[in-house]
Amino acid sequence: MIEVNIDVMLAKRKMRSKELAQKIGITEQNLSILKTGRAKAMRFSTLAAICKHLDCQPGDILRFGGETE
Amino acid sequence: MKKITVVSKRLRIAFALMFVAVPVVNGLIWHFFNKLPLELATWKMPGLIARRYTEAKLANLPSAQFSSTALWLGFLADLIPTIVIMYGLYALVKLFRNYESGFIFSTQNAKLYRTLALVVFAKAFADVLYSTLSGLAFSFQGPVGERVGLIQFGTTELALIFIGCVVLLVSWVMQEASNLSDEQALTI
Numbered sequence A: 001m002i003e004v005n006i007d008v009m010l011a012k013r014k015m016r017s018k019e020l021a022q023k024i025g026i027t028e029q030n031l032s033i034l035k036t037g038r039a040k041a042m043r044f045s046t047l048a049a050i051c052k053h054l055d056c057q058p059g060d061i062l063r064f065g066g067e068t069e
Numbered sequence B: 001m002k003k004i005t006v007v008s009k010r011l012r013i014a015f016a017l018m019f020v021a022v023p024v025v026n027g028l029i030w031h032f033f034n035k036l037p038l039e040l041a042t043w044k045m046p047g048l049i050a051r052r053y054t055e056a057k058l059a060n061l062p063s064a065q066f067s068s069t070a071l072w073l074g075f076l077a078d079l080i081p082t083i084v085i086m087y088g089l090y091a092l093v094k095l096f097r098n099y100e101s102g103f104i105f106s107t108q109n110a111k112l113y114r115t116l117a118l119v120v121f122a123k124a125f126a127d128v129l130y131s132t133l134s135g136l137a138f139s140f141q142g143p144v145g146e147r148v149g150l151i152q153f154g155t156t157e158l159a160l161i162f163i164g165c166v167v168l169l170v171s172w173v174m175q176e177a178s179n180l181s182d183e184q185a186l187t188i
Helices: A009-010 A019-023 A028-035 A046-055 B002-031 B038-043 B047-058 B069-100 B109-139 B157-185
Strands: A001-005 A061-066
Touching: A019 A028, A019 A046, A046 A061, B038 B047, B047 B109, B069 B109, B109 B157
Parallel strands: none
Antiparallel strands: A001 A061
């Protein structure tokens, strides 16, 4: 499965989850769903917004690994 | 969405009222059975019994009056389809309460549609059972040779089975819709 690891980039950019959620236009709850691996899918627009505001590449926050569904 | 909520509320109230009215009306019909007009009385009878009753009623024969034992037995037989109908109305109240609250595509609603399908199938079976038991109830006190044991399965029961199949398919579709809705909710 695909793991979404935003916490490392948030720490590097010294940004809080709430601030990132507001900037990319999603709720804090939805961001939490992403961070905890409960999301079933992510829109490209959401991924693009995260990468824009964290100044990173998709590969910096996405990783293939862990147990398959 | 508002349209769904408003109409669902009205339907929920209507089905809730029917849930109370059905057993009450049924009870009243059986209580005043011998005083009912011909059309209403024959509505509760299987076809063969209804024809004999109509002839007896028009000729003002004593056999057009049923004893309290016969009416009690008929009432008990009628409880079978009545309970099935009431369970279906209960499921409809729950379904439209969910719609009223905005829960449209949910697993619970899919299960309620499945329940309704089973209720429709059960109604067909209950009607067959009722025709047999009510035929006995209406005729057991008659003279030898006039007592009737019957099994009635007609276009009504066949239609109920087809409708049940359609509602069952709808429940499967609603389950798929629920899965899609859950996936949509977890798409960020």
